[in-house]
Amino acid sequence: MIRLHKVSKTYRTDKVETLALKDIDLHVREGEFVALMGPSGCGKSTLLNIIGLLDRPGSGSVEVGGAAVERIGERRLAALRNRSFGFIFQSFHLIPDLRVIDNVELPLLYRKDGAGSAERRRLARAALEKVGLGARMDHYPNQLSGGQQQRVAIARAIVGQPQVLLADEPTGNLDSRMGAEVMDILLGLNREGTTVVMVTHDEQEARRVNRIVRVFDGQLVDTEHVHAA
Ligand code: ADP
Ligand code: ADP
Numbered sequence: 001m002i003r004l005h006k007v008s009k010t011y012r013t014d015k016v017e018t019l020a021l022k023d024i025d026l027h028v029r030e031g032e033f034v035a036l037m038g039p040s041g042c043g044k045s046t047l048l049n050i051i052g053l054l055d056r057p058g059s060g061s062v063e064v065g066g067a068a069v070e071r072i073g074e075r076r077l078a079a080l081r082n083r084s085f086g087f088i089f090q091s092f093h094l095i096p097d098l099r100v101i102d103n104v105e106l107p108l109l110y111r112k113d114g115a116g117s118a119e120r121r122r123l124a125r126a127a128l129e130k131v132g133l134g135a136r137m138d139h140y141p142n143q144l145s146g147g148q149q150q151r152v153a154i155a156r157a158i159v160g161q162p163q164v165l166l167a168d169e170p171t172g173n174l175d176s177r178m179g180a181e182v183m184d185i186l187l188g189l190n191r192e193g194t195t196v197v198m199v200t201h202d203e204q205e206a207r208r209v210n211r212i213v214r215v216f217d218g219q220l221v222d223t224e225h226v227h228a229a
Contacts, residue, residue: 001164001195002028002051007060009046009218020046022218024060030163032229033187033196035206038215044199045168047215051197052166053081065163082111086157090169092149094141094156101137104128104155111160127155131185147178154185158194165189167198171205183208 007024010017020043028034028051036044049055050062053069062069064084072080086107094103104124108115115123128134131151141149150170157165167186171179183205190196190209198209206212210229214222 001030001032001065002026002197003061003063004051004057005061005063007050007057007062009043009050009055009058020218021050021057024218024220026051026213026220028164028195028197029229030195031190031193032211033190033209034198035209035212036197036199036215037201037203037206037212038221042215043218044215048166048168048197048199052085052087052164053077054087082107082160084163086160086162086165088150088153088157088165088167088170090172092141092146092153092173094149094152096141098140099137100128100133100139100141100144100152101125103141103152104159107156107160123159124155127159128152130158130189131155145178146174147181150174150178150182151185154182154189158189162194164195164197167196169199169201171200171202179205 004024004026007021009021010019024047036047038044050057053064064080067080069077101124104127105120108120108123125137128137131154133148133151133155136144136148141152171182174182186196187208200206207226210227212224212226213220
């Protein structure tokens with residue numbers, strides 16, 4: 001599904017060079033749920049951004065669904081990204097002026113193979129029902145709890161039926177009960193076939209997935225199989 005080979009990434013600003021990733025070899029199998037763990041600044045977000053085609057590696061190769069990313073131009077890369085990946089962030093990133101249903105429909109507006117407005121609405125409703133928020137469609141984000149807002153963000157991430165969900169500390173802003181609810185939803189989506197790669201600092205959460213990959217100073221230092229995929 002996703003293969004990284006010898007991926008390195010250096011950030012350059014005026015004065016500083018930061019080697020954020022060094023020689024990363026990683027294979028994420030179809031249907032797998034992987035947790036990325038490691039201290040702040042070790043390169044987890046950079047790795048997730050490269051996997052999700054939001055950023056290109058400085059060197060090394062990235063393959064998504066058989067396509068070699070370094071040979072793809074920007075426009076096709078954006079199309080591949082939109083088709084393949086859904087993103088979830090620690091801080092939800094919902095648009096406060098849009099109702100829940102309109103937030104969830106948003107990714108469909110950017111797709112070339114675009115659905116018509118009735119179809120978009122149908123897909124958004126289905127995604128919201130899947131995360132248990134069918135009754136909150138007409139609310140605004142700030143009328144919902146943090147856990148509910150993250151579930152809206154999950155609905156937005158899955159509305160285009162991506163093969164892979166990438167989640168950067170999806171429970172980082174939630175208390176343990178809401179965090180566990182969000183994990184239940186991610187595990188359910190994974191059971192239905194969606195591949196998930198998630199950054200987390202929570203060992204208990206990581207224990208619920210297939211594999212824990214540990215990052216330190218930009219390198220993969222350990223991989224631990226927790227549950228068979
Ligand atoms: P993590 O997600 O594990 O906290 P990051 O991938 O965000 O780590 O960062 C890895 C390293 O790269 C850190 O030293 C961080 O400061 C640096 N870094 C991340 N993004 C940028 C950027 N856009 N420009 C410069 N340095 C960056
Ligand atoms: P979060 O905790 O929400 O992941 P971060 O503070 O790690 O947020 O990063 C937020 C954004 O800033 C990311 O896009 C990351 O790439 C960028 N970033 C992180 N470290 C640096 C840095 N040293 N210089 C410039 N940009 C950075």
